Amino acid sequence: MSLRTLVVVGAWSMSVAVAAAAPVQETVHFMSRDGATRLTGYVFRPGTPGPHPAVVMLHGRSGAYSAAARGTYSAQTLSLRHKMWGGFWAERGYLALHVDSFGPRGHPHGFPRHSYNDRPAEVSEQIVRPLDAYGALDYLRGRPDVAGDRVGLQGWSNGGMAVLAVLSPGSETANPVRATGFRAAVAFYPSCRVQERQGGYLPNAPLLILIAGEDDEVSAAVCHRFAAEARARGARIEHALYEGAHHAFDDPGKARQAHAPNRAASEDSKRRAEQFFAQHLRN
Template sequence: MFEDRIDAGRQLAARLAERRGGDLVVLGLPRGGVPVAAEVALALDAPLDVIVVRKLGVPYQPELAMGAIGEDGVRVLNRRVLDHARVSDEELRMVELRERAVLDARVERLRRGRPALDLGGTTALIVDDGIATGSTARAACQVARHLGAARVVLAVPVAPADAIGGFPEADEVICLRTPANFAAVGYHYRDFSPTSDDEVVALLDAAARRHARTRTPRHGDFDGDVEVPLGDTALRGHLHLPDPAAAVVVFAHGSGSSRHSTRNRYVASVLNDAGLGTLLMDLLTPEEELHRTNVFDIGLLATRLEAATDWLRGRPDTASSRIGYFGASTGAAAALWAAADGAEDAGPDAEAPVSAVVSRGGRPDLAGPRLAGVRSPTLLIVGGADHVVLELNREAQARLRCENGLAIVRGATHLFEEPGTLAEAAMLARDWFVRHLLGGETGAVAG
């Protein structure tokens, strides 16, 4: 069972992770499919749009589809059904006229003047919160193809097996769960609250702003994949720099997938909106990540973090940037370890080598005795329902001698998967970094 549509979207995004990049366009079926699609688009760094369709039902049997219509006058007809049901041209015209009025009104409410994305030559990834009979999804796939999509993929969290078996309208169907006792889509969500038109518009607006920012950076901005040299190998990362790059936050995660983490990328987008540069990098190579002990080798992770910091300081566009660390899981301990190492090397009277550290759901306790050597202002963000980690963070905070804070996000568990909790953590991190890296005003930090 899915917690809500956001949870379903994140799980679906994880299944689709390898499809990131290229000519992909994510299309949500309004209204309930759009929150799911928004999570998929965010994770895959793809543009998001809605695909508004209306089924054309046989006049005396409306549940039987004789065709479908979409935007831009698109009409798809099922000639077999039309002939079998003996639907006249006038009857077809009247049904289409009625359904076109409904479709146009919905498009106006949801788009509010925003043009539809061009699907010509793209892979259209159509997403809904689930399908029961599949008639609307079939119509959406047909309409997407008539709008020029080169390939059509349908992706849903849940559906009955017979509804997705034999689906010629799509080139591929992806479904996370096909329960034997399906009943209805809503039965497979703990929270299946209705999605409003305003929520759909807000999600589309946010996605449009994000995509415009990543696809059309300002003059002088840098946004791209990078490699940090490390002896005979290199660490892969993704660097976003505003112009000028006054500050850069380096993300540290214990696993080797930091740059692909949907949570890290979401937090990075919040920091980017505030004018901060970000470096999302993998502290372990793919081969190293296969050995679980490396994830808990804090000294190794800290060394990699220091190498990334040195690399930034060697770039002309970041040589004078203030540096911050954002750590999650064991990466939080690595961030504090690296900050303490740098502080010791710089001497007691020198400025701290990194200007701020933030831990989200981290294990700062694993930095051990080095905690007392950290001089960088440090914020520990922990979920209120993450009881064991919260206590470990309290113990770690007691060992810090620098400016510090403990922010507790109510209701959040370890991964901040609950609605709104990751956004709250991201805003707390943003405020801390803006204050200490850019010298801006911030809100209060919970203690």
């Protein structure tokens, strides 16, 4: 696969209605590796016996819940995107765990656009949220229905930035093996500026980055340059740029999917993510 894949139309389809309606099957609690925060997670299970490969999911800056939650933050008010993806993975034989990083720290409603520099350090995607990801990994490895050496990581926007941090050489597990680290990760429309500025990025697991060409929150050009330079150093990075698509192109809401490039990007990104995790988590 070439480093920079331009995708304009998609030809792969799935029943979004079925996946979006998939119910959360468990609400669970576990400790972040920060040693102080009891996190909330939402589990989507396959309908077949385990142990299953698993996917840890990290939300973006708007948090885990629907904008219509109105003070009720629970499995019922998870955003449609997170329910859709949880169902998507469960239907394909993965146990999916969506992690709420903001709610347990007093920010369940998330943060508005362009508020990055005003957010509290306690929700840092570079320092704190990677510890949440590893806390989720620890929790999953204690479940008998999870294949503990076959766990992947998926994040959106700010959660995608956390994915890059988790896989960075200086992360909690700099040189993971099958028994200690994530096997692979997918980052949807992250900002890549932090890791680009740090230089020398070599992810400790295979990484797929999916970017919107018309993103008005993060720079597609920066992520492409970042991925190209890392790949030249031997990084295991795949990258796709969706021309004409906007930030949050995979949001299943009608307004977002009314834009044809978003629909195409959403469909193709599911295909790529499924193939990527099948390659790295099924073996």
